[in-house]
Amino acid sequence: MWPYIARRLLQILPVLAIITFMVYALMLAIPGDPARALIGPGESLDEEQLAIIRKEHHLDEPVLVQYGIWLGNALQGDLGRSTQNQRPIAEELATRARVTLQFGIIAWILSAAIGVPAGIASAVYRGTAVDYVATVLSIGGVAIPNFWLGIMAILLFGVRLGWLPTQGYVDIFEDPAQGLRHMILPAFALGITSWALIMRQSRSAMLEVLAQDYVRTARAKGMREGTVIWVHALRNALLPVVTVFGLQTGRIFAGAVVIETLFGIPGMGNFMVQAIFARDFMAVQGAVLLMALAVLFANLITDIVYAWLDPRIKYDE
Amino acid sequence: MSSSVIEVTTPQPTPLGSHPVVEVLRKLFRIPPAVFGVVVITLTVFAALSAPWIVPIDPEEMDFDNLLSGISAEHWLGSDQMGRDTLARLIKGAQVALMVSLGAVGLGVLIGVPLGLVSVYFRGFVDDAIMRLMDSLAVFPSLLIAVGLAAAIGGSLTTVIVAIGLANVPWMARVIRSQGLMIRELDYVAAAEAGGMSHPRIIIKHILPNSVAPVIVQSTLSMGYAVLTEAALGFIGVGIQPPTPTWGNMLQQAFPMLDQQPLLSVVPGLAIFVLVLAFNFVGDAVRDVLDPRLKGVIH
Numbered sequence: 009m010w011p012y013i014a015r016r017l018l019q020i021l022p023v024l025a026i027i028t029f030m031v032y033a034l035m036l037a038i039p040g041d042p043a044r045a046l047i048g049p050g051e052s053l054d055e056e057q058l059a060i061i062r063k064e065h066h067l068d069e070p071v072l073v074q075y076g077i078w079l080g081n082a083l084q085g086d087l088g089r090s091t092q093n094q095r096p097i098a099e100e101l102a103t104r105a106r107v108t109l110q111f112g113i114i115a116w117i118l119s120a121a122i123g124v125p126a127g128i129a130s131a132v133y134r135g136t137a138v139d140y141v142a143t144v145l146s147i148g149g150v151a152i153p154n155f156w157l158g159i160m161a162i163l164l165f166g167v168r169l170g171w172l173p174t175q176g177y178v179d180i181f182e183d184p185a186q187g188l189r190h191m192i193l194p195a196f197a198l199g200i201t202s203w204a205l206i207m208r209q210s211r212s213a214m215l216e217v218l219a220q221d222y223v224r225t226a227r228a229k230g231m232r233e234g235t236v237i238w239v240h241a242l243r244n245a246l247l248p249v250v251t252v253f254g255l256q257t258g259r260i261f262a263g264a265v266v267i268e269t270l271f272g273i274p275g276m277g278n279f280m281v282q283a284i285f286a287r288d289f290m291a292v293q294g295a296v297l298l299m300a301l302a303v304l305f306a307n308l309i310t311d312i313v314y315a316w317l318d319p320r321i322k323y324d325e
Numbered sequence: 326m327s328s329s330v331i332e333v334t335t336p337q338p339t340p341l342g343s344h345p346v347v348e349v350l351r352k353l354f355r356i357p358p359a360v361f362g363v364v365v366i367t368l369t370v371f372a373a374l375s376a377p378w379i380v381p382i383d384p385e386e387m388d389f390d391n392l393l394s395g396i397s398a399e400h401w402l403g404s405d406q407m408g409r410d411t412l413a414r415l416i417k418g419a420q421v422a423l424m425v426s427l428g429a430v431g432l433g434v435l436i437g438v439p440l441g442l443v444s445v446y447f448r449g450f451v452d453d454a455i456m457r458l459m460d461s462l463a464v465f466p467s468l469l470i471a472v473g474l475a476a477a478i479g480g481s482l483t484t485v486i487v488a489i490g491l492a493n494v495p496w497m498a499r500v501i502r503s504q505g506l507m508i509r510e511l512d513y514v515a516a517a518e519a520g521g522m523s524h525p526r527i528i529i530k531h532i533l534p535n536s537v538a539p540v541i542v543q544s545t546l547s548m549g550y551a552v553l554t555e556a557a558l559g560f561i562g563v564g565i566q567p568p569t570p571t572w573g574n575m576l577q578q579a580f581p582m583l584d585q586q587p588l589l590s591v592v593p594g595l596a597i598f599v600l601v602l603a604f605n606f607v608g609d610a611v612r613d614v615l616d617p618r619l620k621g622v623i624h
Contacts, residue, residue, distance in 0.1 A: 019457075026461035037477040151549065151601040153556050156594035159580065167584045262466035266557045270580075281561050284476045292476035300464045307464070 012315055020308060027304065028082070031297045032075045038289070043067055046289060047091065087294035092286045097294040101276060105298070108268070108275035110180055111191050112260045115199035120253055123203045127210025128245070131218065132237055142207060149204025155266045158197035162270075165193060175272040194271045198263045202256040209252040214245040247318055254310025258303040352614045359610030365603035373420040376413075384413040384570055395588055403588045405578065411592055414570035418593065421482070421571045422600060426551040428486035429467075430544050433493025438540060441498035442528050445505035445536075456502075459495035467492030467554045475563035482565050485558055489551045500543045504536040542612040549604030556597050572597050 035042055043061040047053060053061070062068050066077050081087070087097040130142040166174030173190050180187030217223065218241055226236045265277030272278070276295055283291035343351075353359050372379065387407045391397070394404045402411040444455040465473075471480075471488035478484060508514065509532065517527045552572075558564030559573015567574055572593040579589035 022457045023461045023464070026458060027464055030461065030465070031473070034473045034477045037474065039478060147602070147605070148598075151553075151598055151605055153553055153594060153597050153601075155557060155560055156576065156590075156597065159576065159583065159590050159594065163583055163587050163590065167587075258464070258466045262468040262557075265468055265472060266561055269561045280472055281563065284472065284563055287476075289476055292473060296465075296469055296473045299469055303466070304464045 009316065013312055016308060016311060020304070023304065027300050028079055028297065029075055031293055031300065032078050034293055034296070035074075035289070036071065082294075082297065087297070088290035090283070090291045091288045092283070092291070097291050100279065100291070101294055101298055104274065104276040104279045107177060107179075107273060108261075108264050108277060110187075111177075111195050111198065111273065111275070112264055114191055115195040115263075116202065116253075116256060116260055118195055119199040119202035119256065120206055120249075123206030124210045124246070124249060127207040127249075128214050128237075128242070130207070130211045131214035131245075134215065142211070146204040146207045146211075149200045150208075152200065154197050154200055154263055155270050157200055158193065158267060158270050161193045161197060177271075177273045177275075194267050194273060197270075198260060198267045201263070202259055205256070206249060206252055210245065210249050213248045214241065217241045217245045247314070250314050250317060251310060254306055254313070257306035261299045261302060349611075349614055353607075353610055356610040356613070358606035362603040362606035362610070365599055366607065369419050369600055369603075370423060372416050373423050376416045376420065380410075380413045380416055382410040382413045384409060384417040385568055386410070386413075395586070402592050403586065405575075405586075405589055406582055409570075411575075411589065414575055415572070415592060415596055417570045418572045418575060419596070419600075421565060421569065422552050422555060422597075424482065425485055425489065425555040426548040426604070429489035429493060429551040430547050432486060432490025433497045433547065434540065434544060436490075437494040437497025438501050438533075440494070441501035442505060442532060442536075444498065445502045445509050446524065446528050446532060448509075455498070459498045462491065463495040463499075465492060467550075468557055471554070471558050472563055475558075480558070480563045480566055482569075485555055485564050489554050492554075493547050493551075496543060496547070497540060500539045501536050504539050505532050508532050508535045538615040542608060542615060545604060545608035545611055549601040549608065552597060552601050552604070556593075 041058070043058045043065070046061060046065060066074050069077070085098045087101070089095065090097050090100055093100075126142045126146075130139045133139055162174040165172045172193055174193065176190060178186040178190050180191065218237075223236060223241055226240050227233070231240075261277070264275060265280060267273070268275045268278040269281050276299065280292055280295040283289075283295070353363075387409055388399070388404060391399055391404050396403055402415065404410055405414075440455050440459070444452045467489045470491055471485060474484045474488050514527060514531055517531055522530075555564060555571065556573035556576070559571040559575075560577045562574070562577055564573055565571045567578070575593040576590060579586075579593070583590055
């Protein structure tokens with residue numbers, strides 16, 4: 009197990025280098041003078057002041073040196089200052105990440121908590137109404153734009169029925185009841201695609217396991233159907249689900265960018281979109297970097313958990 | 326079959342006289358959701374291509390007598406807060422949706438497939454280098470690439486296509502690589518090498534045709550995903566900019582009017598939903614027909 013983890017960690021080093029370079033390289037895509045892009049809109053500087061900006065951001069150095077300096081600063085938690093409020097971007101992101109994580113994790117857990125049992129039930133009661141309804145919902149869930157589902161939910165529960173708040177956010181640790189009320193609709197909209205994918209995967213994995221010889225043997229021995237399904241089949245059926253579950257991190261973060269904008273939630277995604285309109289380039293860069301790293305480490309953890317759960321995987325080949 | 330001792334694994338044997346493509350289509354049309362998908366996609370393509378003729382109203386024309394109208398004789402699907410016809414804008418938006426999905430998937434295939442083929446053919450260091458690059462790119466969801474690019478160069482049709490296309494690259498490369506790994510080991514590839522055939526020729530003539538099925542499946546499924554991403558970008562305002570109507574920016578402009586005219590928010594969303602559903606249905610069916618083993622491998 010440990011050699012496997014060590015090897016996976018080693019493999020991740022070049023990937024980390026490439027990812028950080030890609031994020032840095034966004035700066036190179038800015039047309040014209042990047043120094044002008046870094047000062048934000050509305051400010052006009054003369055050549056002399058621009059030269060100072062260039063010096064400050066090392067724009068006069070070769071690209072690889074620029075990247076090295078930027079990476080060095082990023083490693084020390086310095087992502088530059090936001091041109092919107094002059095606060096350090098890293099600090100701003102930390103505050104925002106707390107918000108995104110709160111409702112992202114709720115969406116993530118909801119999607120599995122409903123998706124896995126729905127998939128299992130769908131497989132066990134294959135061909136029945138349960139299977140039919142769950143399958144139709146999951147096909148729809150993959151194709152529906154999550155933010156549109158959010159808009160429709162706002163229309164129904166907010167505008168028409170007035171049951172739930174449709175804008176803003178309350179910290180769940182400060183006021184759990186209000187926090188949850190604010191989070192129901194966004195978490196539901198954010199989790200729908202993940203729910204559908206997890207449900208599909210659980211269903212097909214369970215069907216595959218139920219068709220295997222050892223399940224037939226267990227049934228032939230006269231074992232109760234409940235024991236066959238919950239004890240023998242479920243463990244193996246859940247393995248592929250772990251992978252799908254882990255791969256949802258990227259989807260949740262990308263989805264959060266849109267859902268936070270829709271519901272006015274002050275998270276990382278919302279921050280990122282505001283930064284684009286404020287031409288706050290380094291803030292966008294920092295947010296992209298943080299989200300990409302989060303996805304990378306979530307994938308790593310998924311791989312390790314999978315290896316730990318599946319005894320067939322050889323750790324040290 | 327009883328007399329043959331060695332079973333040769335070839336793609337589905339086709340009856341004499343029918344082209345494999347015809348055979349695939351024939352099987353495809355026996356799957357009801359696929360028929361639905363093909364019909365929806367064909368109608369959308371038809372509407373997008375013939376937009377100026379079938380909808381005589383200019384999508385940017387403002388009808389100040391009918392602001393936020395519901396379904397009416399003048400405006401079949403209603404009009405927005407500036408009196409613009411929703412149906413005309415919807416069809417103009419279909420053009421954008423199709424251009425983005427074709428462009429993005431095309432870009433993904435054009436870059437990803439050659440990379441995957443080179444990776445599988447040369448193996449070793451080349452394979453490692455390309456695959457680490459693909460692993461890195463795969464960490465970025467298409468929306469994140471698009472947001473980053475929009476911050477650097479601004480949102481436009483090109484930005485959206487490039488962003489979603491780049492996000493497709495690693496998946497195309499991985500899909501063709503995993504299929505090609507098996508083909509690469511077959512004797513006829515070794516025979517071609519021994520016969521002195523050049524590397525590019527072996528890749529194009531022998532490995533590519535036998536590894537292409539999963540790429541077709543992945544492409545169809547990615548089309549629907551591209552439509553979803555374009556809509557999301559349009560909604561947050563970093564995609565294709567108004568006045569060009571896209572389904573995403575139509576939803577953005579409709580949102581403040583939600584309590585006054587919900588129809589404006591319902592129509593574009595339904596259009597996205599139905600088109601994505603159509604691409605997914607066709608993708609799933611193509612997968613089942615071309616290679617049932619791929620079930621569960623490609624999402």
